[in-house]
Amino acid sequence: MTEPLVSVSDLRIGATTDSGRRVEIIKGVSFDIAPGEMVALIGESGSGKTTIALSLMGHTRTGCEIDGGTIRLGTSEITAMTERQRAELRGTKVSYVPQSAAAAFNPSKRIMDQVIEITTIHDLMPRAKAEARAVELFRALALPNPDTIGSRYPHQVSGGQLQRLSAAMALIGSPDLVIFDEPTTALDVTTQIEVLRAFKAAMAESGASGVYVSHDLAVVAQIADRIIVLKGGEVQEEGDVEQIMHAPSHPYTRELLSAFEPKLHASPASKEARPRPIIEVRDLCAGYGHMRNGEPLAKVLKNVSFRLERGRNLGVIGESGSGKSTLARAIAGILPPYRGDVLIDGQEMLPDLAKRSKEELRKSQIVFQLADTALNPTHSIGAILARPLTFYHGLKGRERERRVIELLDMVQLPAAIRHRLPGELSGGQKQRVNFARALAAEPELILCDEITSALDTVVAAAIIDLLKELQRELDLSYMFISHDLSTVEAICDEVLVMYKGEVVEALAARDMTAKAQHPYSRLLISSIPQLDTDWLSSLEQDPELVKQFALR
Amino acid sequence: MTARTSLLARVPTPARLGYRFNLVGRIGLAVILFWAVIAIVGPIVAPYPPGEIVGWDYFTPMSAEYWFGLDYLGRDVFSRILMGARYTVGISLAAVFITVTAGVLLGMVAAVIGGWFDMVLSRLLDALNGIPSLLFGLVSVAALGSSIPILILTLAAIYIPGAYRYARALAVNVNTMDYVTVARARGETTFYLISREIFPNILGPVLADLGVRFIFIVLVLSGLSFLGLGVQPPNADWGGLVRENIEGMSFGAPAVIFPSIAIATLTISVNMFIDNLPTKIRDRSE
Numbered sequence: 001m002t003e004p005l006v007s008v009s010d011l012r013i014g015a016t017t018d019s020g021r022r023v024e025i026i027k028g029v030s031f032d033i034a035p036g037e038m039v040a041l042i043g044e045s046g047s048g049k050t051t052i053a054l055s056l057m058g059h060t061r062t063g064c065e066i067d068g069g070t071i072r073l074g075t076s077e078i079t080a081m082t083e084r085q086r087a088e089l090r091g092t093k094v095s096y097v098p099q100s101a102a103a104a105f106n107p108s109k110r111i112m113d114q115v116i117e118i119t120t121i122h123d124l125m126p127r128a129k130a131e132a133r134a135v136e137l138f139r140a141l142a143l144p145n146p147d148t149i150g151s152r153y154p155h156q157v158s159g160g161q162l163q164r165l166s167a168a169m170a171l172i173g174s175p176d177l178v179i180f181d182e183p184t185t186a187l188d189v190t191t192q193i194e195v196l197r198a199f200k201a202a203m204a205e206s207g208a209s210g211v212y213v214s215h216d217l218a219v220v221a222q223i224a225d226r227i228i229v230l231k232g233g234e235v236q237e238e239g240d241v242e243q244i245m246h247a248p249s250h251p252y253t254r255e256l257l258s259a260f261e262p263k264l265h266a267s268p269a270s271k272e273a274r275p276r277p278i279i280e281v282r283d284l285c286a287g288y289g290h291m292r293n294g295e296p297l298a299k300v301l302k303n304v305s306f307r308l309e310r311g312r313n314l315g316v317i318g319e320s321g322s323g324k325s326t327l328a329r330a331i332a333g334i335l336p337p338y339r340g341d342v343l344i345d346g347q348e349m350l351p352d353l354a355k356r357s358k359e360e361l362r363k364s365q366i367v368f369q370l371a372d373t374a375l376n377p378t379h380s381i382g383a384i385l386a387r388p389l390t391f392y393h394g395l396k397g398r399e400r401e402r403r404v405i406e407l408l409d410m411v412q413l414p415a416a417i418r419h420r421l422p423g424e425l426s427g428g429q430k431q432r433v434n435f436a437r438a439l440a441a442e443p444e445l446i447l448c449d450e451i452t453s454a455l456d457t458v459v460a461a462a463i464i465d466l467l468k469e470l471q472r473e474l475d476l477s478y479m480f481i482s483h484d485l486s487t488v489e490a491i492c493d494e495v496l497v498m499y500k501g502e503v504v505e506a507l508a509a510r511d512m513t514a515k516a517q518h519p520y521s522r523l524l525i526s527s528i529p530q531l532d533t534d535w536l537s538s539l540e541q542d543p544e545l546v547k548q549f550a551l552r
Numbered sequence: 553m554t555a556r557t558s559l560l561a562r563v564p565t566p567a568r569l570g571y572r573f574n575l576v577g578r579i580g581l582a583v584i585l586f587w588a589v590i591a592i593v594g595p596i597v598a599p600y601p602p603g604e605i606v607g608w609d610y611f612t613p614m615s616a617e618y619w620f621g622l623d624y625l626g627r628d629v630f631s632r633i634l635m636g637a638r639y640t641v642g643i644s645l646a647a648v649f650i651t652v653t654a655g656v657l658l659g660m661v662a663a664v665i666g667g668w669f670d671m672v673l674s675r676l677l678d679a680l681n682g683i684p685s686l687l688f689g690l691v692s693v694a695a696l697g698s699s700i701p702i703l704i705l706t707l708a709a710i711y712i713p714g715a716y717r718y719a720r721a722l723a724v725n726v727n728t729m730d731y732v733t734v735a736r737a738r739g740e741t742t743f744y745l746i747s748r749e750i751f752p753n754i755l756g757p758v759l760a761d762l763g764v765r766f767i768f769i770v771l772v773l774s775g776l777s778f779l780g781l782g783v784q785p786p787n788a789d790w791g792g793l794v795r796e797n798i799e800g801m802s803f804g805a806p807a808v809i810f811p812s813i814a815i816a817t818l819t820i821s822v823n824m825f826i827d828n829l830p831t832k833i834r835d836r837s838e
Binding site: 353387391 | 736752
């Protein structure tokens with residue numbers, strides 16, 4: 001084997017917390033990267049994957065420090081360098097593609113000036129030459145109008161294009177190593193494909209090595225040669241993509257993989273005659289902005305209709321901006337619809353929340369995506385769960401306390417957690433509390449707005465299992481909004497595909513891949529990364545279809 | 553531990569809940585409490601009647617008889633400072649509490665209700681803000697006469713728009729949080745939303761604002777006294793004491809130095825206290 005380009009040995013990174021305690025974030029990590037190789041760092045949030053990736057540039061986030069170990073890149077020993085020497089290295093030897101390209105570009109400068117900034121800072125080449133090289137990169141990254149895109153401002157290109165432009169920015173100094181920090185996580189699936197393809201092609205052309213940080217095994221399988229699985233700042237397993245995918249040896253890797261396996265949902269077989277659907281929506285229209293002639297300026301939902309039988313689950317899928325969340329808000333009355341009817345349990349709901357009765361409100365509860373912002377940071381968990389109990393059921397004192405403990409038990413949390421504040425809980429625990437609050441109302445329908453999207457794969461899988469179990473026990477119905485098809489498949493009976501505020505197709509969840517008719521549904525379903533290393537290269541999508549629907 | 557006691561156990565004792573604060577904050581609190589006590593008992597413990605001319609000399613140095621010397625008319629400065637505490641501390645504290653309470657309440661209500669209510673209220677208070685503070689004081693005192701309740705209300709009225717703007721800006725941010733949306737979707741009233749969901753989350757910055765506004769009020773009160781619109785002679789607040797003895801500056805007379813020190817101790821300790829409140833109150837987002 002040739003001399004590795006990068007070798008990290010026994011890397012230790014620590015930080016001092018606000019209370020002055022030393023914590024070790026990275027606990028002795030060692031690995032090598034061969035020239036031209038793409039290595040993926042994979043793990044859940046807090047596993048240290050980004051911290052390791054940043055340390056390859058000799059950079060640590062504020063408050064963190066490299067405590068020990070060595071990082072060697074080519075001939076330079078990064079850990080032994082001064083900050084000035086490291087700055088010399090950045091952009092020319094090692095460069096970085098951040099997660100949010102939108103935040104990485106300065107909105108007030110033209111794209112070209114920002115892309116070639118590295119060449120100016122390091123005095124690599126004259127401006128004309130740098131611009132020519134940038135255009136070359138734009139072409140390699142399959143950007144539209146490569147000759148003129150540089151003269152635009154960041155807000156004039158789409159998110160996927162901006163992400164590719166940030167890769168151009170990283171590649172312009174011909175670095176030996178490029179660090180990709182979750183570059184496609186914030187993108188829609190149809191956009192992600194194009195970006196991944198562009199990255200793969202551009203990296204192959206430049207011959208640089210890469211580090212790809214991600215939490216998504218399926219994405220990593222498409223782009224990486226080797227995978228390093230991290231947990232709690234330690235390497236759990238390291239191996240070729242094929243080996244990790246097919247013969248994982250470490251239990252944690254297996255857990256990650258099993259969370260990925262499609263589990264088809266079979267709704268509890270209650271075939272007894274149900275009198276009326278739990279929710280029926282007819283020609284629902286909602287939007288934002290000033291009302292003019294009874295219609296708002298920005299119309300988001302356009303004539304959405306569906307019905308859901310009691311005890312069954314409805315999935316709503318679509319990309320960002322498709323109106324999925326607006327649909328949930330309109331049903332809950334948070335955003336009063338301007339036309340159309342919502343019937344919950346056969347009862348017509350008035351559009352405005354304030355005009356609905358307590359009993360009507362109790363029947364449907366909404367659970368939001370980010371448990372961080374959905375739980376008041378100043379209230380204890382006990383107080384958060386107690387409020388709906390008092391509000392809807394008039395419970396007080398000991399009885400209420402008992403019910404709070406019962407609710408915590410339902411979502412599999414220890415009773416003692418009720419004395420804590422939300423800030424003292426992990427993401428998964430917060431989402432469980434968030435869900436328990438909805439259960440406290442004893443609802444019949446729960447609107448789940450992307451409730452697993454912000455969670456790690458393994459944690460999300462556990463939440464989905466919990467939802468299913470609670471459904472069996474409590475006779476609930478869920479409306480499950482998600483951009484992630486595999487989660488929807490795992491829990492829903494029926495699926496609505498939304499595109500630009502309209503329902504383009506309603507399908508049964510179990511055979512949505514096979515039976516999807518509408519071109520957009522087919523495009524969306526085919527864009528979901530599969531746990532198969534050849535998926536991306538063998539994927540064929542009708543370019544006409546892509547042009548029509550994908551918001552690239 | 554039964555269920556009931558464990559819930560109750562959460563409420564009391566600052567220390568166990570982490571409401572502990574450091575030495576600087578404690579010193580600040582001690583000074584504030586000291587002046588608050590003086591404001592109440594000052595006239596009783598004062599060695600001489602504050603309005604009476606007790607010596608034949610003026611701008612005398614410190615002595616065992618007259619601790620802080622005599623002022624420009626030969627009155628005892630120590631007694632006058634003790635008496636002035638009642639006006640400065642009393643009027644300023646009363647005014648700042650009215651200001652912040654009214655401003656925060658209106659700000660939160662405007663943020664939660666929004667729409668026309670917010671628009672009209674904001675523009676009205678902006679208009680009030682446009683009147684120069686001393687001019688406003690001049691007009692209201694001239695129209696209504698100078699009495700302590702009028703002074704308190706005037707000072708409060710001057711600073712309500714600022715407190716309102718600040719609280720509204722904070723509340724608007726909190727109002728968009730999902731937990732407020734969840735509470736609203738549950739069907740909660742506006743009162744519940746502002747008192748339980750929003751207020752605890754803006755408390756820290758509001759308290760810091762209170763500290764700054766307190767000092768502004770002390771300064772404007774002194775300004776009004778300077779124009780003869782504040783506390784009326786023979787009584788005087790601390791700002792008034794500084795102003796009436798300002799000629800003593802060139803003699804280094806304690807009559808002008810000590811009222812200044814009194815103002816400084818009060819304003820600095822208020823800020824020391826506010827800046828060192830327990831982290832749990834100052835930064836509740838953690």
